[in-house]
Amino acid sequence: MISHVLFAIAAVLLILTYIYAVVAGNPVYSALSMGAAFFLTSFLFVLLGAPFLAAVQVIIYVGAMLIMFLFIIMIFNLNKEAAAPVRYKVSTIVSYILIMLVLLVSLFMARGVLKMPGGFTVVGFGSAENIGFNLMRYYVLPFELASFVLLVGVFGAITFVKKRTKI
Amino acid sequence: MSYQMLVLLSFVLFAIGMVGVAMRRNLIIVLVSLELMLNAVNILFVSASRYLHTMDGQIFVIMVITIAAAETAIALALVVKVFKMVGMVKIDDLKKLKW
Structure with missing residues (x-):
């Protein structure tokens, strides 16, 4: 309640x-x-x-x-x-x-899906241990791709705002 | 706290964020509204994860947060570049590429 x-x-x-x-x-x-x-x-x-x-x-x-x-x-x-x-x-x-x-x-x-019964969570459902287990067990490839996307984001941001200097 | 209420809340929040993306002229506020739309989708993912008893929704939220961080960095770099070139951050002044 x-x-x-x-x-x-x-x-x-x-x-x-x-x-x-x-x-x-x-x-x-x-x-x-x-x-x-x-x-x-x-x-x-x-x-x-x-x-x-x-x-x-x-x-x-x-x-x-x-x-x-x-x-x-x-x-x-x-x-x-x-x-x-x-x-x-x-x-x-x-x-x-x-x-x-x-x-x-x-x-x-999707109204049939919306009529799900009340939710409950077991102990340790959203914990760091559970998330890390799922991330490393079933989602390794998206995890590595996300790290690559972050690297590309860093390079892109630096390249955009950098001043053009003659070497 | 039923699933319908959570879906309704997420839908309302997404609609409000989309008003900001569609109708505001300031580039910073458009970016803020974009982040708010992504946040509304995150709420939907976490509630679906609770009601389906799987962890997949929460993993998706981690991916969405990662992509949103990279996207914000690039978008703010573009805002800085546009401000240095044009002197304004209003959308209607950026018409050079318009056909």
Whole structure:
């Protein structure tokens, strides 16, 4: 019962932080609201039986990504807003509505899957040991490919912002 | 905390993030909205992992977080480059490649 109340509070706060991150005028407020949304998501992960993912969420998203966003905004002084901050194009709105309709129809087609009985987690379900076992036992190739993608990301970011120097 | 409520929450969050990607003009806020959309999908993965009693959903979330980190690094490098070249980070000013 207490988990239902906690889930309701987290869900309402998540929707509010999402809305503020999208409509905020200043990019700094938007990024900070994104950080609050990531904290609430990590709370939701603890409720759903994934404590290791909750820690990873806070460390990577809040500790690395949010700080990166704030650095970029504040170093280059990007927190100015356009005169007309929102685009109202008919094509944008129509395509948005069409994509949402496709998602709703796919949810309706999967309604048999949605009627699953209540979930429970056994002891050690989302622990670091269990995740590491699955990652090394069944998902070794995606794990190595992810490390390669990270390497390519580092090289790409350095190449983009590097000054051209003559040797 | 039923599975329908979690799917509904994830759908609503994805829809809000997509409004930001589609309608905002500031490049930084578009990137923030993109991260929020990925986060909504992560919530769906973790809840499916709980209700199906398998670990596969949580492994997928780790992969999504990895790809999102690499993508954010490259996207912010592009933002810095665009700011140095154009002096603005608004989407409507980037029309040079438009046909």
